[in-house]
Amino acid sequence: MTDQNWQLHMHQIESCNCSHGCGCQFSGYPDSKAGSCEAMLGFSIIKGHLDDVDVSGLKMVLATMWPKAIHEGNGKGVLFIDNSATEAQVNALATIMSGKAGGMPVEAIASTFSEFDGPIQADISMDTDDKRPSFSIKDVLEVQHTPLMNPISGEEQNVHISYPEGGFFWNDAFIGTTSTMHVNHGNICFDHTGNFAAKAITTWPC
Amino acid sequence: MFEKWDRSRSILISSLIGFILLSWYYMLFVMQMNMSPVAQWQSLDLFMLFVMWSIMMAGMMLPSATPVFLFINKINEQRRRDNRTYSSSLFFVVGYLLTWVFYSFIITLVQWGLHHLTLLSPMMKSNNSLFTALLLISAGLYQFTSLKQACLSLCQSPLGFITSQWREGAVGTIIMGFKHGVTCLGCCWVLMSLLFVIGVMNIKWILVLTLLVLIEKVFAKGELFSRCLGGGLIISGGLILII
Numbered sequence: 001m002t003d004q005n006w007q008l009h010m011h012q013i014e015s016c017n018c019s020h021g022c023g024c025q026f027s028g029y030p031d032s033k034a035g036s037c038e039a040m041l042g043f044s045i046i047k048g049h050l051d052d053v054d055v056s057g058l059k060m061v062l063a064t065m066w067p068k069a070i071h072e073g074n075g076k077g078v079l080f081i082d083n084s085a086t087e088a089q090v091n092a093l094a095t096i097m098s099g100k101a102g103g104m105p106v107e108a109i110a111s112t113f114s115e116f117d118g119p120i121q122a123d124i125s126m127d128t129d130d131k132r133p134s135f136s137i138k139d140v141l142e143v144q145h146t147p148l149m150n151p152i153s154g155e156e157q158n159v160h161i162s163y164p165e166g167g168f169f170w171n172d173a174f175i176g177t178t179s180t181m182h183v184n185h186g187n188i189c190f191d192h193t194g195n196f197a198a199k200a201i202t203t204w205p206c
Numbered sequence: 207m208f209e210k211w212d213r214s215r216s217i218l219i220s221s222l223i224g225f226i227l228l229s230w231y232y233m234l235f236v237m238q239m240n241m242s243p244v245a246q247w248q249s250l251d252l253f254m255l256f257v258m259w260s261i262m263m264a265g266m267m268l269p270s271a272t273p274v275f276l277f278i279n280k281i282n283e284q285r286r287r288d289n290r291t292y293s294s295s296l297f298f299v300v301g302y303l304l305t306w307v308f309y310s311f312i313i314t315l316v317q318w319g320l321h322h323l324t325l326l327s328p329m330m331k332s333n334n335s336l337f338t339a340l341l342l343i344s345a346g347l348y349q350f351t352s353l354k355q356a357c358l359s360l361c362q363s364p365l366g367f368i369t370s371q372w373r374e375g376a377v378g379t380i381i382m383g384f385k386h387g388v389t390c391l392g393c394c395w396v397l398m399s400l401l402f403v404i405g406v407m408n409i410k411w412i413l414v415l416t417l418l419v420l421i422e423k424v425f426a427k428g429e430l431f432s433r434c435l436g437g438g439l440i441i442s443g444g445l446i447l448i449i
Binding site: 029030035068069070071072073099100102104105107108110111112169206 | 273274276277280281283284285288290362363364365368369370372426428
């Protein structure tokens with residue numbers, strides 16, 4: 001790995017149309033019914049920069065659709081960035097997220113898109129609670145995670161997936177499910193609930 | 207469309223097709239080995255056996271690894287367009303093939319040993335039904351091991367591997383290809399040894415094995431298929447033991 005001129009240390013709120021234990025996180029194929037991968041990722045940057053542009057404290061949302069496994073390509077995506085970001089910050093985040101500044105995993109992910117929209121500035125509300133994280137953009141998208149419940153006792157389950165040697169997106173995540181997960185933005189349009197959800201703190205490049 | 211058929215992608219695809227066709231041409235029309243008893247073999251015969259295994263492995267394994275090659279190419283193509291450092295995906299293919307050359311070297315020696323133990327006939331086919339049955343059953347059992355399933359999942363989709371193991375430069379790309387090859391080796395080495403059961407140079411079975419590996423690796427339900435295949439192998443091994 002070459003030294004990158006950027007780093008993002010951030011909360012990551014991730015959900016997709018896979019059943020619990022997203023196959024892509026285990027390097028295999030999506031385990032959604034349709035075999036596709038439709039995902040939304042909310043990021044709240046704790047500390048981050050590209051060269052000397054500080055992007056700490058900003059939020060962004062990535063909504064994506066791949067017809068099959070991610071690595072097979074033909075993905076569509078859209079990137080939303082906080083309204084409060086300055087032009088330089090928007091450019092910095094767009095450069096990082098499009099893979100143009102290099103570094104994994106964005107570089108690998110970015111190469112799988114055949115259509116990409118944005119960055120679009122929007123009012124993003126986000127709650128980075130570990131067990132009940134959420135984010136939304138009014139009239140465009142909304143995601144709410146809830147903990148997995150023990151089907152017998154009805155108690156909240158404390159579930160983690162951990163990659164001691166480094167995973168695809170994160171090393172350790174709180175695993176839950178979604179009570180709301182929908183987006184309607186041009187070509188990017190889906191509605192999935194009750195599927196895979198993960199909340200992690202991640203540092204890219206990984 | 208232009209992006210889909212950029213130059214490096216065309217080079218990669220035509221090289222792969224060329225290489226696969228050449229190895230199949232060799233297997234169909236050129237492949238000829240010394241069928242005399244092993245005691246009469248010379249070192250050239252052993253070397254030619256190694257060459258044969260290497261070409262056979264390339265022809266059998268390259269088709270199912272193509273999606274990974276294309277993905278590596280896509281990342282490097284994007285880097286090239288952005289004026290950043292990139293490497294040819296062909297280096298990755300070279301690394302991948304090196305793994306199989308290494309396997310071919312080992313299996314050549316194994317085959318030589320089996321000839322000496324007279325478990326294989328001079329026709330390079332098992333002539334001992336107990337050996338056949340045990341090989342089938344072990345290959346079947348291996349399909350269910352966690353090592354096999356872990357390798358299969360790594361071999362199917364390169365995302366996790368690429369994001370955590372990316373390396374720069376020609377040598378780095380060759381190493382990445384080699385490491386990816388190792389996961390595919392972990393996935394397929396026992397299946398390939400089944401050629402001892404049905405005849406090392408039996409072209410029909412070479413094709414069948416190629417297709418089985420392709421189904422395991424390129425289709426979404428590959429892991430289910432791999433277990434069914436394992437079950438089938440155990441049953442056929444069992445039947446040979448009984449009969």
